[in-house]
Amino acid sequence: MAYKKESSRSRTPLAIALIVASFLSAFFLASFSNRGDDYWVVTHEISSGHQLLDADVATRHVDLDASSALYIPSSENPVGLVTSAKFQTGQLLGRTNISSSASLIATSAVPISIRASDVAVGISQGEAVDIYWVIDSQNGEFPTEPVMILGGVILLSFDAKSKNFGTDASLTLAVDETQVLHLLHATTHGRLVVVGTHV
Secondary structure, X not given: OHHHHHHHHHHHHHHHHHHHXXXXXXXXXHHHHOOOEEEEEEOOOEOOOOEOOHHHEEEXXXXXXXXXXXXXXXXXXXXXXXXXXOEOOOOEOEHHHEEOOHHHOOEXXXXXXXXXXXXXXXXXXXXXXXXXEEOOOOOOOOOOOOEEEEEEEEEEEEOHHHHHOOOEEEEEEEEEHHHHHHHHHHOOOOEEEEEEOOO
C-alpha cells in the first residue's frame, strides 16, 4: 500500500505540469494566430488606371510584420483611388501602386456622331469640352431639363469639314473607361451638345 501511495504522489506533479503546458500552448497559439491586422485586397483582376469601387476591394487578416507600412490597412478607405499598376485577384493594395491623381484614370477613345449645329463654334483638337444630354419636347410632352453627362473631357479629334457642310459632326473623345457606357447610352435617345469650356 505504501508503494502505491508513493507512486500516486509522484504522478500528481507530472499531471499538473501537463495541464499547465496544455494551457500555455493554447495561449501561445491564440496569441500568434491573432497577430497581424486587416488590410485591403482586390477581389478580381484590375488593370492600371482603374478607379477603385466598393466591389473591387475587400479586407483580409494578414500578418505583415515590418512591411505593414507598405500596404493599406482597413482603417483607410481606398475607394476612389486610382491604380498605377496591374493587380491580381487577392493581391494586397500597396501604397506605391495607387494614387489619388485623376490623371492616372484609364481613358478610352470614343467616337460619336452628332448634329453639326450641336457642336460649339471654335472648339479644336486637344481642348476640354463638356457634353450635355438634351431631350427635345415632342407631341406636347413635358420638357426635360438638359443634363451634363460628362465634364472636361478631351477632344481627341474633330471633323470640322462636316460641320461646315451642315451635316453630322464626327468627334472622338477621351472618356474615363467607367463612363463609356454612360455616354453611349445617351446617344440612343435624345441628342448630345458639345460645349467649349474655355472661351
